[in-house]
Amino acid sequence: MVVNAGPMTEEAEHNADQRDPARLIPSSVQSPSSVRGACPSLAAPMHTGDGLLVRFRPSDPALSIQQIRQLAEAAACHGNGLLEITSRGSLQIRGLREETLSALEADIAAAGIVPDSGIVIEIPSLSGLDPTELSSAGVMAENLKRAIAGMPLPALAPKLSIVIDGRDRIGLGSLPADIRLTATRREGGDPEWIVAVGGASRMDRRLAILPNERAISATVEILRLLAEIGPRARGRDLSIDRLRPSFPDIEMIEMTDPGRAVASPIGLHDLGSGNLVFGLRLPYGQIHSAELIAFLDRAEEWGVYEVRPALEHCLMLVGMRPEALASAKLAAANFGFSMSTDDPRNHIHTCAGTRGCASAFYDTKAFAARLLTASGLLDGSTSIHLSGCSKGCARPARASLAFVGAPMGYGLVVNGSASDAPVAYIHENDLKSALDDLSRLVLNEKGAGESVDACLTRLGSDYIASALRQG
Ligand code: SF4
Numbered sequence: 001m002v003v004n005a006g007p008m009t010e011e012a013e014h015n016a017d018q019r020d021p022a023r024l025i026p027s028s029v030q031s032p033s034s035v036r037g038a039c040p041s042l043a044a045p046m047h048t049g050d051g052l053l054v055r056f057r058p059s060d061p062a063l064s065i066q067q068i069r070q071l072a073e074a075a076a077c078h079g080n081g082l083l084e085i086t087s088r089g090s091l092q093i094r095g096l097r098e099e100t101l102s103a104l105e106a107d108i109a110a111a112g113i114v115p116d117s118g119i120v121i122e123i124p125s126l127s128g129l130d131p132t133e134l135s136s137a138g139v140m141a142e143n144l145k146r147a148i149a150g151m152p153l154p155a156l157a158p159k160l161s162i163v164i165d166g167r168d169r170i171g172l173g174s175l176p177a178d179i180r181l182t183a184t185r186r187e188g189g190d191p192e193w194i195v196a197v198g199g200a201s202r203m204d205r206r207l208a209i210l211p212n213e214r215a216i217s218a219t220v221e222i223l224r225l226l227a228e229i230g231p232r233a234r235g236r237d238l239s240i241d242r243l244r245p246s247f248p249d250i251e252m253i254e255m256t257d258p259g260r261a262v263a264s265p266i267g268l269h270d271l272g273s274g275n276l277v278f279g280l281r282l283p284y285g286q287i288h289s290a291e292l293i294a295f296l297d298r299a300e301e302w303g304v305y306e307v308r309p310a311l312e313h314c315l316m317l318v319g320m321r322p323e324a325l326a327s328a329k330l331a332a333a334n335f336g337f338s339m340s341t342d343d344p345r346n347h348i349h350t351c352a353g354t355r356g357c358a359s360a361f362y363d364t365k366a367f368a369a370r371l372l373t374a375s376g377l378l379d380g381s382t383s384i385h386l387s388g389c390s391k392g393c394a395r396p397a398r399a400s401l402a403f404v405g406a407p408m409g410y411g412l413v414v415n416g417s418a419s420d421a422p423v424a425y426i427h428e429n430d431l432k433s434a435l436d437d438l439s440r441l442v443l444n445e446k447g448a449g450e451s452v453d454a455c456l457t458r459l460g461s462d463y464i465a466s467a468l469r470q471g
Pocket of ligand 1: 048049050351352357358359360361387388391392393394
């Protein structure tokens with residue numbers, strides 16, 4: 001039965017409270033309020049329903065097979081064995097305890113992996129490898145880190161991010177950033193960098209087009225301006241008036257996008273000269289250490305010598321021998337990796353669920369398997385978030401549909417995030433019929449050429465809730 005969303009019952013509130021991770025937070029890790037302002041890291045892990053979570057980005061994204069194997073072993077030894085790659089390509093280890101953190105840190109160091117610290121600087125996973133890269137994002141990032149290290153900076157916003165996009169075949173144009181450097185080349189000239197602030201690449205405010213060293217100085221200047229505003233300032237907070245004295249040409253910079261076809265990291269990338277990179281999306285963004293280690297053992301047989309975490313929960317296998325491809329594809333399928341951008345699983349975002357999190361109200365992975373049979377909902381336009389509880393760890397952003405675990409059933413959120421109020425609750429016994437009803441509704445209501453996501457948005461949550469109640 002689909003029921004109206006209403007205020008939580010006393011019992012539900014009690015149950016939710018019992019499962020509220022905030023009740024268990026030790027004083028040395030992030031509190032719920034600090035979670036809103038900062039990302040979890042090795043120094044400041046975050047409490048989740050399955051223990052502590054650490055997120056980090058190796059300062060050298062190219063990891064040898066041995067390094068990633070050691071990392072997986074450390075995740076199994078000190079955490080619950082689950083290893084994740086986030087949508088932005090960071091690594092996450094779950095299920096840690098306060099007393100295991102220092103041992104994990106020591107094992108990461110012993111593997112020769114140096115987690116990035118300080119301001120987050122993101123570069124494309126194929127930087128330095130892909131011959132189509134216009135200018136090396138990796139080299140720029142190193143130079144920028146050195147420049148920032150020598151700069152006395154007051155506190156900056158904890159989630160501040162700098163994206164450096166050398167414009168290789170994948171790039172980082174889809175990632176929002178506070179400061180963005182995008183490689184460009186004016187006719188007949190050397191590569192330069194478009195310096196921009198705020199938002200996603202199409203929404204950026206472009207400030208200047210500069211050669212390497214001056215682009216770094218400009219970035220340092222933007223950080224200084226942000227620090228002037230205060231410790232929570234983001235790129236979008238920089239007004240033209242504040243920027244103009246440092247960037248006098250700001251209003252003359254052409255606002256057009258550098259424009260290019262950008263590939264998904266998922267799938268095969270032929271870098272030329274027999275250099276193949278195989279991008280595999282982790283099944284629902286995570287993998288158990290034992291499975292990863294078993295897969296890496298096979299990968300070595302195929303010639304893979306290096307792996308790189310990448311956007312969209314991907315692991316890039318570098319060095320694949322062409323003749324090993326058939327065998328690699330078979331193994332990847334058996335391990336549950338997604339190898340194609342058409343895979344409907346790419347559009348389902350699940351958290352650990354009851355298989356790995358004490359706060360979860362349902363098995364998100366089992367739900368995902370059921371969802372795949374409700375084919376009418378997954379046309380490539382929709383994002384469906386399966387969240388074990390309203391914390392929404394797997395996807396802070398909105399989704400076309402979110403099914404949020406709650407004591408009274410699956411809370412259905414339309415066009416929102418897991419923390420939004422559900423429009424209806426679906427009881428476990430009614431899940432199959434509710435998914436069928438949703439698929440049928442979309443099929444009947446969708447206009448010619450309209451995507452499922454656009455259709456759901458047009459119908460709106462009230463209409464969808466009432467249609468579900470009528471069955
Ligand atoms: S969203 Fe999922 S992983 Fe996060 S706390 Fe809730 S149940 Fe656990």
